[in-house]
Amino acid sequence: MDSGAKEYSKNIQKAIKALQNGEMILLFDLEGREAETDFTIAANAVTPADVRWMRKDAGGLICVALDSEASEELGLPFMADIVREANQCSTALHKIVEKGGDLKYDSRSSFSIWVNHRDTRTGIPDNDRALTINKLGEIVDRTLKGEEVHFGSEFRTPGHVATLRAAKGLVHERMGQTELSIALAKIAGITPVMVVCEMLDDENGRALAKGDAKQYGKDYDLVFVEGEEVVEAYDIWLSSQ
Ligand SMILES: O=C(CO)[C@H](O)[C@H](O)COP(=O)(O)O
Ligand SMILES: [Mg+2]
Ligand SMILES: [Mg+2]
Numbered sequence: 001m002d003s004g005a006k007e008y009s010k011n012i013q014k015a016i017k018a019l020q021n022g023e024m025i026l027l028f029d030l031e032g033r034e035a036e037t038d039f040t041i042a043a044n045a046v047t048p049a050d051v052r053w054m055r056k057d058a059g060g061l062i063c064v065a066l067d068s069e070a071s072e073e074l075g076l077p078f079m080a081d082i083v084r085e086a087n088q089c090s091t092a093l094h095k096i097v098e099k100g101g102d103l104k105y106d107s108r109s110s111f112s113i114w115v116n117h118r119d120t121r122t123g124i125p126d127n128d129r130a131l132t133i134n135k136l137g138e139i140v141d142r143t144l145k146g147e148e149v150h151f152g153s154e155f156r157t158p159g160h161v162a163t164l165r166a167a168k169g170l171v172h173e174r175m176g177q178t179e180l181s182i183a184l185a186k187i188a189g190i191t192p193v194m195v196v197c198e199m200l201d202d203e204n205g206r207a208l209a210k211g212d213a214k215q216y217g218k219d220y221d222l223v224f225v226e227g228e229e230v231v232e233a234y235d236i237w238l239s240s241q
Contacts (some may be wrong), residue, residue, distance in 0.1 A: 005240060007136070008187070012233040015223045016188040024050065026217045027196070028210055030175050030227045034105050036198045037213035037224070038062075038177045042185065044194040048126035050195075051133070055126075057216075058182035060198025063162040064133055065178040067185075067192035070140045071112060071165040074151045078165055079111040088225035110166065115196075116159030132161045137193045142189070167212040171231045180227050183234040 008016065018025050022045025028037045038056040041050060046131060054062050065074065083097040116123035117132040135154060142149050166182040167173035181194035199208040199216070208216075217224035 005168055006236045008233050008236060009229060011223065011225060012187070012229055015088075015184060015225045018182060018223050019188045019190060024053070024234045025184075025223045025225060026199070027177055027180055027212055028213065028224065028226045029180060031210075033175055033196075033227075034207065035210065036177070036207045037210065038181075038196040038198050040177065040181050040184070041195050042190050043133045043195050044141070044191055045194055046133045046137075048128050048130040051126040051129045054195070054197040057199075058197040059200035059202070061162060062129060062133075062195065063164050063178075064136050065110070065164040065166055065181050065194045065196055066136070067114075067166050067170075067182045068139065068168040070143060070192060071163075073143045074149070075080045076112040076163055076165055078108075079113060080108065081090065084111070100167075106174065107175060108174075110164040110174070110176055112163040112165040113157045114159045114162050115155040115157050116161065117155055118153075120160075129161055132159065133195055136161070136163070137191050140177075140193045141191050166192075171227070171234050175227050175231075180230045183230050183237075184225070187233055 011212040019042055022042055022077045024039055026037050027040040029035065039054050043064055051062065080098045083093050087094045098109060101108060114215045115132060116173050117135045120128035120131055122128065123132065139149050139151065139154060166179050170183050177196045181196050182192050185194050186191045199213050201208045214224050
């Protein structure tokens with residue numbers, strides 16, 4: 001960054017370092033939105049032990065967020081668009097598909113398709129999910145290097161790993177962990193393919209309260225980042241591009 005340019009906060013600097021080192025961080029979106037904290041880690045760094053950790057200690061859905069350009073390149077559309085098109089096969093889908101006003105916390109979801117890497121067996125064990133996740137990171141790395149790739153030769157759908165497609169304008173368009181995690185990846189200069197998984201409360205089954213998620217971060221020495229801090233850092237990063 002230019003001298004005189006605004007600097008990232010200490011907390012964001014710690015988060016960037018952790019992500020560059022392939023470590024897990026905790027990412028809270030926003031009060032008034034989901035108000036959820038997601039385990040968040042670079043897809044390229046995930047191990048079977050991380051998948052186990054996410055399903056046992058986070059407990060939400062293990063998803064992989066991809067930036068808009070990578071999604072476009074690989075041909076990963078929004079699931080809602082697929083279902084709208086598929087209405088030609090079953091008109092019941094017209095009533096099921098997500099519409100404006102359906103979600104209580106945002107104007108739309110970011111879901112794309114569910115995939116398994118073709119080298120997995122059933123797709124669900126920790127090693128299978130870690131493989132699918134790693135390979136999603138790898139195929140994006142390859143496209144970024146200009147290699148011509150064929151997504152369908154390596155992955156199949158339906159599968160056991162949910163992919164999420166980030167909004168083009170990232171955090172300026174949508175404030176989900178989909179966009180927040182990809183914004184962090186851009187700032188950190190790592191492949192824009194990130195794994196997110198919500199932390200749930202073992203006692204009541206709801207989203208884990210922010211205070212409890214923060215405490216978990218302290219107990220396990222994980223950086224806890226909030227959406228607003230990410231937006232501020234993303235704007236600093238954008239102005240340096
Ligand atoms: O719903 C979700 C998928 O389990 C999670 O909230 C995840 O954080 C991604 O979604 P979003 O970008 O909407 O926050
Ligand atoms: Mg959600
Ligand atoms: Mg979320």
